[in-house]
Amino acid sequence: xxxxxxxxxxxxxxxxxxxxxxxxxxxxxxxxxxxxxxxxxxxxxxxxxxxxxxxxxxxxxxxxxxxxxxxxxxxxxxxxxxxxxxxxxxxxxxxxxxxxxxxxxxxxxxxxx
Amino acid sequence: xxxxxxxxxxxxxxxxxxxxxxxxxxxxxxxxxxxxxxxxxxxxxxxxxxxxxxxxxxxxxxxxxxxxxxxxxxxxxxxxxxxxxxxxxxxxxxxxxxxxxxxxxxxxxxxx
Numbered sequence: 001x002x003x004x005x006x007x008x009x010x011x012x013x014x015x016x017x018x019x020x021x022x023x024x025x026x027x028x029x030x031x032x033x034x035x036x037x038x039x040x041x042x043x044x045x046x047x048x049x050x051x052x053x054x055x056x057x058x059x060x061x062x063x064x065x066x067x068x069x070x071x072x073x074x075x076x077x078x079x080x081x082x083x084x085x086x087x088x089x090x091x092x093x094x095x096x097x098x099x100x101x102x103x104x105x106x107x108x109x110x111x112x113x
Numbered sequence: 114x115x116x117x118x119x120x121x122x123x124x125x126x127x128x129x130x131x132x133x134x135x136x137x138x139x140x141x142x143x144x145x146x147x148x149x150x151x152x153x154x155x156x157x158x159x160x161x162x163x164x165x166x167x168x169x170x171x172x173x174x175x176x177x178x179x180x181x182x183x184x185x186x187x188x189x190x191x192x193x194x195x196x197x198x199x200x201x202x203x204x205x206x207x208x209x210x211x212x213x214x215x216x217x218x219x220x221x222x223x224x225x
Binding site: 004006033035040041042043044045048055056058088090092098099101102103104105106107109 | 117144145147149154155156157158159162200202204210211212213214215216217218
């Protein structure tokens with residue numbers, strides 16, 4: 001059984017560009033949540049997908065969007081990048097629904113210049 | 114609004130010197146309190162889930178306890194490999210979306 005994987009591991013973009021981050025959930029897990037973690041802070045909830053539908057959203061603007069695919073993998077898209085979007089982006093998956101324990105991937109480190 | 118406060122922000126211990134990390138929380142109906150360990154530049158690694166006051170869980174040198182207002186992570190005779198940031202998170206009882214609300218973490222350094 002493989003754990004949660006994320007790609008790429010690191011990414012450098014310039015302000016105004018768009019970025020897509022990818023996540024493969026742990027085998028059999030049907031729920032994926034995305035978090036943003038700034039340096040020295042705890043992870044902040046962006047949104048969650050359950051069986052391909054958005055199932056809740058944190059306090060992030062609409063330029064943060066996502067998808068979940070039939071195999072339960074997921075994408076996070078960020079448009080019009082700002083300097084403050086520089087952070088570690090974490091994907092977490094859970095088995096059989098949103099109320100289960102969430103297991104995190106290694107994260108994608110995004111730097112916006 | 115759900116809130117989690119962790120203390121201290123940073124803790125430096127000598128190898129073998131036991132101590133405790135604190136997680137104070139406010140939540141309107143607790144479904145679970147979670148402890149994670151995070152190494153620099155890595156994703157959080159799941160340690161424990163606690164569901165009700167009085168519950169305790171142990172794993173190697175770590176023991177987590179829960180009351181109605183706070184949780185403690187006790188570290189007994191720590192080793193340098195226990196150095197990491199320890200994150201506490203709460204999950205509210207809800208009919209739908211149940212995101213984790215995290216504290217800022219306690220950065221633990223264990224010196225040989």
